[in-house]
Amino acid sequence: QKEVEQNSGPLSVPEGAIASLNCTYSDRGSQSFFWYRQYSGKSPELIMSIYSNGDKEDGRFTAQLNKASQYVSLLIRDSQPSDSATYLCAVNVRGAQKLVFGQGTRLTINP
């Protein structure tokens, strides 16, 4: 089982709709969770971090964490074509400094 799993997509969502991205992780002791956005040919950009169970909202983005189910999600409301990118889920490995990244989900917002 991979440490961090994401559906690679592509996920296609119409403009204005809600895009839902999912991520599961294997280490039950993980405490820190992140979502990064990566445009083609560019480096990743941190868009959300979440540490506690529940929802965390920032503008059009909402991160959701359920530690019991070992599940993290990212919702993007009012999706825009500029949201088209690969979204990477990252989890802190217990006892280590590094993050483990999922393979990423490629999201396309259709005008």
Add this chain to the structure above:
Amino acid sequence: GAVVSQHPSRVICKSGTSVKIECRSLDFQATTMFWYRQFPKQSLMLMATSNEGSKATYEQGVEKDKFLINHASLTLSTLTVTSAHPEDSSFYICSARDLAGSGYEQYFGPGTRLTVT
């Protein structure tokens, strides 16, 4: 805030030569810096973790004698690709953790695209 720069952004070198890539945290001090490599349409691959003033920790399968990492200060880490070959052509990206930060978030530099001819 949390800006990381990399230099150069793009480099072309001949096979057998060495290339140095710099990574700087511009507005924060970085306890730890990370070096990644990314091939086209693939995910990030962590190469090594470096802490200021100590030896880097390399991931399994990464040749430490080929990819030399130096983390001389809290704002600068360098990656030197020695005796580069065409198969080393890739997108190299560094990231940094903020010394004053509360979590494990990493801030990425813009990346360096290396082409070895």
